[in-house]
Amino acid sequence: MRLAWILVIAMGLPAAPPLPPIMLWAWETPHDLRFLKSPQIGVAYLATTLLLREDTLWVRRRIQPLRIDPSTPLVAVIRIESDEARRAVLSPRQRRMAADRIVEVIDTTGAQALQLDFDAKLSERQFYRLLLLDLRRRLGSGFFLSMTALVSWCGSPSWLADLPVDETIPMLFRMGDEGPATRYRLFNGGDFPALQCRTSLGLSIDEPRPLAGKIRRRYYFCSRHWTPTDIERILEENRVTAK
């Protein structure tokens, strides 16, 4: 086991994060997930959305209730969007505001893990990179920091390579034009060229999913509410005992 970890670290892969192998995304709808009692399943809930607009930041906090069992592992997700009509200037001040708000959310919610969800355009990547560096400095190296990724970021070389995050989650749904080639690759035993993209996967329950052959954490998205039936199917898919 020790040898395996040495190999993992030597290959530059991130160390195993302290979250269960199955995570459910709880997005902008009310959810009652108190029926989840398996330690194998956690919840990543959208806590706040930040909108980058001109030289300011608009904040939309979660107002949809999420009920969960206190023992359920939890990740606070913060989504970042940029206003298409009133383009963000991406200034250092705007970045500081974003970092301040993110840290405020962590403090308010008591979150032990944070996930950022930002479909950064090419022109926004430097801003995002610097934001992540700021956050890492403020949160410390021990704080679990995760990010979602577009599959197009998972090529080689990848701009994700030196980001200070513990987990990168390529999203294998709503992929648009990347869909056919990506699915073809993954469904036929291939993998992402970028090593960062190989430890976790983002999936949707209403789209085809590769089989759970390789050991990696799986995040699931559902556009409606989660039901116990959905969870049973996911567990069966992952062949994990529910309770």
Add this chain to the structure above:
Amino acid sequence: MKFLAVLLAAWMLVAYLAFPCGIPWALPVFSFHRHPDLPRNHFLAGDLGILEPTYARSYLWVAYRHLADIGFNPAQQEQVRLYWADRLTGDWDGNHIDWLDRWKTARARILGVSAPKDEPKSRPAYPWIYYRNLTKAWQVNCADDAFRVAIDTLHSRTARFGRTRDVNNWIEGQEAVFANCLSDQPSFPKDAPPGAPDWLKRDRAYQLAAAALYANQTSQAEARFRAIAADQASPWHTLAPYLVVRVLVRAWNRTASEPGDARTQLELYDKAEKEIQHILAGPRMAPLHGMTRAIWRRIRQRSKPQLALRELAPAILVRDASGSLRQDIWDYTTLLDHFLDEPYYFRTDLERRQYLQERQSLPRTDDLTDWIVTFQSRDPRDTRHAVARWRAKKSLPWLLAALARVDANDPASPELIEASLNTPPRSPAYWTLAYHRNRLRIERSDNAAARAELRTILDQPPVPIPKSAVNHFRALRMQTAPDLAGFLDYAQRVPLMIVSDRNTGEEPNFDYFALDVRLPRLDTDSIKVLNERTPMYVWKKALRHGLPSHLQQEWALAAFARATLLRDDDGMREVAPFVHKAFPESAKYLTAFSNDSTPQDRHFAAVYFLLHYSNVRPYLTSGVAWRTPSIRRIDSYVNNWWCSLDSDNELDWDASDRVVRWITTDPPERPKRADPDLAAGRVSFLTPSDIAAGKAELEKLTKAGTALRFLGTEALLWARKHPDDPRNPESLAFVVKVGHYACSDAKTATLTRDAFNLLHVRYATSLWAKTTPYWYR
């Protein structure tokens, strides 16, 4: 560590090729699905174009009003415009004033303390909310009005009584009230001090009632507000009855949000309704009527949606009425959405089943609702319903709905077509009726009649024709084209805008692509036929038609790729000059086509060429051909070369109607592959034997597999047979690239490995071997 160093060196050595990362895919919009042509003012004025059932419901309401000859006066048009702005921005007069900040400033001014610093800061939508750990959500407890009224009251008391100890006490009391806005810990002002003036005692009574409301101690709040209502001397007594309603509605709301006692919910609702009716019945409470009606509407929409819908439908059809059309249409469309679009949230599967049952109870007793539901419905029974309504009413809305829904086999279609001919060009239904009339003619193979009318529509439209409609009519005209030239002419359409696949609302100013929107492009209807049922000889013939250069380029390359995969030497020889003309740089790869060479030489030259052009595919793409600026640049991960033609939606994935699926169905549907036989059956220029030949060719193209399988196999065969060909090292190196960047699988990994091994065994000293240190699965 050594492994990492070698990896880094390898990356640096191969970095001479640029690896652009992915950008959003550009999709052309030839006609809008979600909304009418922009700007919307024309539609609002009655230029409906070709009405689509996929439009958002407010547009269908606008259309109905015009079809029913009700229309809009200028004030009503403005209300509708404001409604659309509300929908787009979510602002609803929102000025995002930080009322909490304003309260703090006003308070500071009176108390003579430093005001909060006025510096730019991030702006939450509602600063005065607090986090509830129980629900992992923030709660908006206090509305803008709470702060606004407090500020006004503060100014009023200060103006009347001065900056006194009593006013300071009032401020303290108000602070205690507002603490409930920022925390779920109840906070109450202290009682008014002994000897306090009457105004302070009465204001304190009000503050205590407000604190109880915000602390969700609704019984106490109700009792306190009732007491205030009974105190004629209180300045709040006229407002207090309305606040009693607010308390009851809040209590009802909380029970309705949580699973609980249905009887309690009903009792609270009845109690609130009784209070509301008492207010509305009292002429002395007239100042409260407007806001009381508004709150009543809210709770009725939630608890009695059928009733609320039945009341709203006639209200939004009144001609020349003043009033709250902006709010009314919001409420009406929200109610329709409630019935017609399955909500995301159900607490249990039982709740979902109950919802589906309730959905059946959607009242279609008014003509407007019935019409909208019928027009949008995907239930075949609603076609019969539309025809029945038309026959009963003979109205324009129902003629339009019926004609839009029937197919050519429907017994009603001749009478509907006949009736549509009487509609004058100035009618708001004109273009929709003309479109479906000709659609039905084509379905009945009456191409001559369709062609005749479509010629007039496109060449000499009797009234200005919206651009979406032009593209729709060109699509119909394309179907009737008797020859390839006509097909190609009408297959080309100018898009209205180019959007990204993320811009599902088809909103302008959302995307930017450095593309000329004015250039004509091909839509999915023609692409489907060409890619899947058109034989090679037609492809070659099309190259002589004189397509615009941007289309000619892609066409030449796709045709060349097809000919190569089909091992059609004649085809390759005929198409090669067009490839050369479109891409002079291709000459160095295709020299075998200009000298005396064998078919095998030419075949490998073609393979060698295709290895170098990652954006070439054996099929056309709808709209915008290439994502990256150059056809040669390799994307760092995806969209290089081609996958197997029967994989996923390889031939359909760029179809713009994918956007339609995501925005018009709830939950979003995965698009099904369009039927190529159906598509081919709709066009006139292909013969049955053409279609059969095209289908057979597609099967061969599909059997050829992925680009890696085909090109890799051919390159390896050639290198083994012609080991001294100087192109081999480069060819094999590119096979490794294809293996890295294009569709691959466990089986084709052996091709990549074999190419790599051959490169390093036989051509070890070549630059290509040196710059290809690894191969990828």
